[in-house]
Amino acid sequence: MDWSLMSMLPSQIWESLYMTIGSALVAYLIGLPLGVILVVTDKDGIRPKRVLNQVLGIIVNLFRSVPFLILMIALSGFTRLIAGKAYGSPAAIIPLIIGSAPFVARMVESSLKEVDPGVVEAAQAMGASTWQIISKVILPEAKPSLIVGAAISITTILGYSATAGAVGAGGLGAWAINYGYYRYNAAVMWVAVALLVLIVQVFQAVGMWLAKVLDRRLH
Numbered sequence: 001m002d003w004s005l006m007s008m009l010p011s012q013i014w015e016s017l018y019m020t021i022g023s024a025l026v027a028y029l030i031g032l033p034l035g036v037i038l039v040v041t042d043k044d045g046i047r048p049k050r051v052l053n054q055v056l057g058i059i060v061n062l063f064r065s066v067p068f069l070i071l072m073i074a075l076s077g078f079t080r081l082i083a084g085k086a087y088g089s090p091a092a093i094i095p096l097i098i099g100s101a102p103f104v105a106r107m108v109e110s111s112l113k114e115v116d117p118g119v120v121e122a123a124q125a126m127g128a129s130t131w132q133i134i135s136k137v138i139l140p141e142a143k144p145s146l147i148v149g150a151a152i153s154i155t156t157i158l159g160y161s162a163t164a165g166a167v168g169a170g171g172l173g174a175w176a177i178n179y180g181y182y183r184y185n186a187a188v189m190w191v192a193v194a195l196l197v198l199i200v201q202v203f204q205a206v207g208m209w210l211a212k213v214l215d216r217r218l219h
Helices: 007-042 050-065 070-076 076-083 090-111 117-123 128-141 142-167 171-181 186-214
Strands: none
Touching: 007 050, 007 090, 007 128, 007 142, 007 186, 050 076, 050 090, 070 076, 070 090, 070 186, 076 090, 090 142, 117 128, 117 186, 128 142, 142 171, 171 186
16 A cells, blocks of 8 residues: 555545535435425325426436436536536536435435324314425424435435546545556555445434434334
8 A cells, every 4th residue: 555645535535525415415405395395296295286296206217317427427518517617526516416316305205205194184184284284294203214314315425426536526436546446556445445334334323313313203
């Protein structure tokens, strides 16, 4: 192992976390409302709207079905238009957001559908408005599941960010490819893998802990 490469690790870890957390925050600003709309407008939702639900479902599935590496390359022109360049960690956040927001939407949808329909029906019977049911019933009841889903989403985005290293982004993925794969340095590759696994474990552990703390059924 070339120890001069190890001195690069702090900045590479920071770039990976910067891309992951930054894109995850924006992806949730997009994906959370999308997930709520998908649940509310579903045929069994509190405000069924078949056409809107199907159109949103098709859009979400379309972006989810494209492998991230291909999506990132396809969006390079759009990324260059927005960020001024198509390479580097800040530029990588744009395709990371576009690629992960549909995934987040489906995770949110899945979590919200776990809410007991009886609780929603009780709120409707008491005359609660659609917004009141969403904000005071569905989202609070689904909070533990949403937290677990967020942990899964963040680890998935971390994987996307590592993949982005193959086409010009920074972070541990780029470090492993440029200094490990291209230079036939297996040690660099394994260090990058170990660090990515460690970061995933930390995110998962924090997510599970928060979910248990916020789960009222366990108190």
